[in-house]
Amino acid sequence: MDGLEVVVTGIKLSHPIMNASGVLASTPEGVARLIDAGVSAVVTKTLTKEPREGYKTPITIPLPIGLLNAVGLANPGIEAVGKLVETGHSLGKPVIVSIGGRDPEEFLYLAEKALEAGADALELNLSCPHTPGYGVDAAKTIKTIKEVVKNTASISNKPVWAKLGYSRLLVKEAGAALEAGASALVLINTIPGMKIDVYALKPILSHGYGGLSGPAIHPIAVYSIYMVYREYKPEIIGAGGAVDWETAIELLAAGAKAVQIATAFHLKGYNIIKEIINGIKQYLKQTKRKNITEIIGSATK
Amino acid sequence: MRNILRHNSTAYSSAMVVGNKRLSPVYSFLELELLQDFPLHKPPQFIMVWVPGYEAVPMTIAGRRGDRLWILVKIAGDTTRRLAGIEEGSFIGLYGPLGKPLIPPGNRFLFLVGGSGVATALNYISSLGCSQDKCLTVFGCWKYSEIGSVPELIEEFGSATITACLDRRCNVYGTVVDALNNIDPGEYDAVIACGPPGMLKSLIDKIPLDKSIFVLDSYVKCGIGLCGSCLVPGTRYYLCIDGPGFYARELVEAGWH
Ligand SMILES: Cc1cc2nc3c(=O)[nH]c(=O)nc-3n(C[C@H](O)[C@H](O)[C@H](O)COP(=O)(O)OP(=O)(O)OC[C@H]3O[C@@H](n4cnc5c(N)ncnc54)[C@H](O)[C@@H]3O)c2cc1C
Ligand SMILES: Cc1cc2nc3c(=O)[nH]c(=O)nc-3n(C[C@H](O)[C@H](O)[C@H](O)COP(=O)(O)O)c2cc1C
Ligand code: FES
Numbered sequence: 001m002d003g004l005e006v007v008v009t010g011i012k013l014s015h016p017i018m019n020a021s022g023v024l025a026s027t028p029e030g031v032a033r034l035i036d037a038g039v040s041a042v043v044t045k046t047l048t049k050e051p052r053e054g055y056k057t058p059i060t061i062p063l064p065i066g067l068l069n070a071v072g073l074a075n076p077g078i079e080a081v082g083k084l085v086e087t088g089h090s091l092g093k094p095v096i097v098s099i100g101g102r103d104p105e106e107f108l109y110l111a112e113k114a115l116e117a118g119a120d121a122l123e124l125n126l127s128c129p130h131t132p133g134y135g136v137d138a139a140k141t142i143k144t145i146k147e148v149v150k151n152t153a154s155i156s157n158k159p160v161w162a163k164l165g166y167s168r169l170l171v172k173e174a175g176a177a178l179e180a181g182a183s184a185l186v187l188i189n190t191i192p193g194m195k196i197d198v199y200a201l202k203p204i205l206s207h208g209y210g211g212l213s214g215p216a217i218h219p220i221a222v223y224s225i226y227m228v229y230r231e232y233k234p235e236i237i238g239a240g241g242a243v244d245w246e247t248a249i250e251l252l253a254a255g256a257k258a259v260q261i262a263t264a265f266h267l268k269g270y271n272i273i274k275e276i277i278n279g280i281k282q283y284l285k286q287t288k289r290k291n292i293t294e295i296i297g298s299a300t301k
Numbered sequence: 302m303r304n305i306l307r308h309n310s311t312a313y314s315s316a317m318v319v320g321n322k323r324l325s326p327v328y329s330f331l332e333l334e335l336l337q338d339f340p341l342h343k344p345p346q347f348i349m350v351w352v353p354g355y356e357a358v359p360m361t362i363a364g365r366r367g368d369r370l371w372i373l374v375k376i377a378g379d380t381t382r383r384l385a386g387i388e389e390g391s392f393i394g395l396y397g398p399l400g401k402p403l404i405p406p407g408n409r410f411l412f413l414v415g416g417s418g419v420a421t422a423l424n425y426i427s428s429l430g431c432s433q434d435k436c437l438t439v440f441g442c443w444k445y446s447e448i449g450s451v452p453e454l455i456e457e458f459g460s461a462t463i464t465a466c467l468d469r470r471c472n473v474y475g476t477v478v479d480a481l482n483n484i485d486p487g488e489y490d491a492v493i494a495c496g497p498p499g500m501l502k503s504l505i506d507k508i509p510l511d512k513s514i515f516v517l518d519s520y521v522k523c524g525i526g527l528c529g530s531c532l533v534p535g536t537r538y539y540l541c542i543d544g545p546g547f548y549a550r551e552l553v554e555a556g557w558h
Binding site for chain 1: 311312313315317336349351353354356357358392393394396522523524525526527528529530532536537539542
């Protein structure tokens with residue numbers, strides 16, 4: 001026992017670091033690659049009712065402070081879920097299936113398919129900021145957030161995680177999702193953003209705008225998690241700018257029980273999980289703590 | 302976090318097209334002036350080149366000196382057609398360098414290239430310190446008319462050149478693979494092959510796999526290891542982070558097909 005185990009919504013994880021939705025896990029090979037990299041659970045790419053091609057390139061722009069992306073929810077569609085879950089399970093890891101519907105009925109349909117396939121938890125994408133009809137658009141009001149969560153939670157025998165992005169209404173939205181039956185919250189998604197080439201004088205992303213991630217949004221993630229944790233003490237999975245042990249620990253101290261990472265795979269490569277885990281182990285030793293769970297939410301006390 | 306900002310080795314830069322030389326009906330050689338700081342690269346790394354109003358496409362860095370960067374464009378579809386005909390003074394964008402450097406040891410090299418693989422050979426030729434007595438490039442095309450002055454460019458970079466095409470006007474009548482009937486790859490310290498998958502596969506039985514590098518081509522969308530588009534068939538490798546260059550033995554053993 002190295003003191004890194006955490007239990008998130010009843011799912012035992014050997015350590016708190018997993019990938020965030022949108023990294024590789026849209027194919028069985030991608031799932032296997034993430035497991036090779038050391039994630040404690042795999043979160044699939046957000047799956048939609050039909051396959052989506054996504055936007056034309058450029059879909060990403062590396063920035064000195066992080067990354068802008070507008071992939072456009074490119075994914076193989078919900079029919080691919082079986083193979084993804086099967087691959088994760090055959091390699092001994094829980095698989096969290098991220099689903100993205102356009103309305104509460106579509107979420108229900110996707111949830112049924114994911115549960116049939118053996119998902120260990122559902123992650124509801126209520127927060128992708130750049131795909132009209134999906135994400136923030138499918139969760140425009142507190143009422144729709146409640147409806148989507150309530151519908152899926154009512155048929156689910158597995159935990160339902162609601163993924164929200166930062167907004168001025170975040171604490172209210174979080175409360176609504178929890179009240180409707182979400183077992184946990186995933187905080188946060190990317191923040192809307194745009195980059196203009198100053199010579200071409202045009203937005204670079206083919207979609208025009210996209211979502212900002214990485215170091216640039218880390219303080220926003222810390223703040224979001226802190227505010228929601230302080231209010232409700234729910235189970236939270238933190239995402240946003242975790243790129244090393246220190247940035248990961250901050251998310252935990254703000255109230256997250258586990259941490260998801262996306263942009264760090266780009267910034268530091270696929271060894272990043274092992275690097276963060278080693279860093280956390282050192283930190284526990286340095287601060288004479290036995291267990292990572294002692295840190296969770298400690299900054300809010 | 303400070304480390305990240307310093308160590309982020311990928312950047313976006315605007316660029317102005319300062320030269321465009323049409324080498325043949327399908328090949329253009331472009332000189333770009335980088336307008337922002339751009340990290341140095343090593344072969345066979347590549348960039349995503351964004352043509353405003355079109356898409357972003359993966360392109361090998363054929364060469365770089367200071368704020369000048371060269372790419373060799375072979376027309377495939379809309380974006381490469383626009384790029385091949387782009388006017389001097391036009392602005393484009395690029396990000397990179399992407400992929401992993403892969404430098405073979407030695408000083409005698411054989412390059413087997415087809416299609417857009419020429420750009421990769423150019424970059425290796427200048428980086429490996431080639432001269433015409435130490436390096437040989439076999440350049441294959443379907444038609445003689447596609448070849449134009451590409452061989453002269455390869456020679457200028459520092460490699461002797463043999464052309465192969467399905468036309469008697471090329472040095473070899475046939476494909477790059479046929480050209481190997483008269484060349485002993487074993488005489489070279491490394492063989493670097495870049496071209497369409499069919500060409501690379503037909504080389505497997507003809508070259509020493511342990512000292513051969515295959516530079517692959519695949520559908521690249523993000524170029525930074527997140528979207529999953531560039532999975533190398535049959536393996537768990539992603540071209541944009543694990544490649545685009547691989548030792549041939551490693552690929553074959555990983556189940557590449
Ligand atoms: C790492 C890497 C380096 C490259 N370097 C160069 C280079 O230096 N110079 C150069 O001219 N080209 C290079 N290419 C190939 C180039 O990126 C493609 O030809 C280009 O993306 C085609 O874009 P398009 O919009 O013009 O054509 P599209 O309309 O996208 O495609 C035209 C045709 O080409 C096919 N195609 C598209 N992309 C690819 C691809 N990546 N591989 C194989 N077939 C494809 C399509 O199926 C279609 O039939 C490289 C590719 C990779 C992956
Ligand atoms: C390329 C890319 C694709 C993404 N795709 C998804 C997605 O499909 N569904 C989703 O809920 N979040 C998606 N995200 C958001 C991430 O899951 C994560 O919430 C966000 O990037 C913040 O974490 P980071 O700073 O570690 O990247 C994506 C992010 C990136 C960079
Ligand atoms: S192109 Fe996106 S992972 Fe390689």
